[in-house]
Amino acid sequence: MSISRKYAHKGQRALEILVRLNRLYPEATCTLNYQTPVQLLVATILSAQCTDERVNQVTPALFARFPDAPALANADLEELETLVRSTGFYRNKARNIRAACQMIVDRFDGQVPKLMEDLLQLPGVARKTANVVLAHGYGINMGVTVDTHVKRLSQRLGLTDKTDPLRIEQELMHLLPQPDWENWSIRLIYHGRAVCTARNPACDRCELADLCPSAHVSRRPPVPGTVQA
Structure with missing residues (x-):
């Protein structure tokens, strides 16, 4: 799937993805239970x-x-x-x-x-x-947490072609503002669980599909009697 020129640069695309993830998962937090x-x-x-x-x-x-x-x-x-x-x-x-x-x-x-x-x-x-x-x-952001979801989605979104988690982390740290490093990871994990799964990503209902070079979304045929812009 082609990406619009507006988001062709990885840095611009990463920031737009971050904005959308924040909107999609505003209450996302660590799902592990702990007190200390x-x-x-x-x-x-x-x-x-x-x-x-x-x-x-x-x-x-x-x-x-x-x-x-x-x-x-x-x-x-x-x-x-x-x-x-x-x-x-x-x-x-x-x-x-x-x-x-x-x-x-x-x-x-x-x-x-x-x-x-x-x-x-x-x-x-x-x-x-x-x-x-x-x-x-x-509450200290020292890096980007790269688990299997973050690795998979960052690759699919065309933000890295690396496979080593450390190298992926280094690339993402250059693309994203430091205050949002953990926001990125935790929300991408939510998206990886809910939509962009490993085996059957739901590209047809993914709100990041237009930013994703790996998305497979076919254009729906026009409804009879309508005018296409």
């Missing part, structure tokens, strides 16, 4: 290769048993594995959660750090998790 930054960190680690819905089913019992970093740092590993088992890859996740909380207790006075470079030292934490924690835990 450490709970957000743990929930985000658990969300890898798992739905937020499943994580939200697991965390009430997990946080009731281990509510903070000191408790998680001293958790029995087998018990922790049992509590997070249904999120998948539970052994690695349990080990990373306990080790990350041990580091938080030992090096950061029991508080999840607010610096990207500190967060990236924690076991199981890469830039995606760090961006989520900083944005939703502390």
Whole structure:
């Protein structure tokens, strides 16, 4: 599908997409349930290769048993594995959660750090998790969260041809205003779940279709008796 000249430049197109996403999903926010930054960190680690819905089913019992970093740092590993088992890859996740909380207790006075470079030292934490924690835990936009939805839609919208999440993030950071970096990600995730799904994107009802070079929207035949402009 061809894009109008007005939005041919990636920067202009990205800004218009952002405007429309804000209009379509004005109340969009992180769908993980948490009360503290450490709970957000743990929930985000658990969300890898798992739905937020499943994580939200697991965390009430997990946080009731281990509510903070000191408790998680001293958790029995087998018990922790049992509590997070249904999120998948539970052994690695349990080990990373306990080790990350041990580091938080030992090096950061029991508080999840607010610096990207500190967060990236924690076991199981890469830039995606760090961006989520900083944005939703502390209101700090240090980057663009690139999950599978953001990666897929950013590619389909012609904003990047990269496949590595870090390179995609770098491109998006140059296209979007910093205050909207997390707004972009969270709303694009909503759109990816509701409309631009992986296997069957609903291009015919997508309000971004005219901005998307990957959209497959056929022109409807004119209604008999009408005049086409």
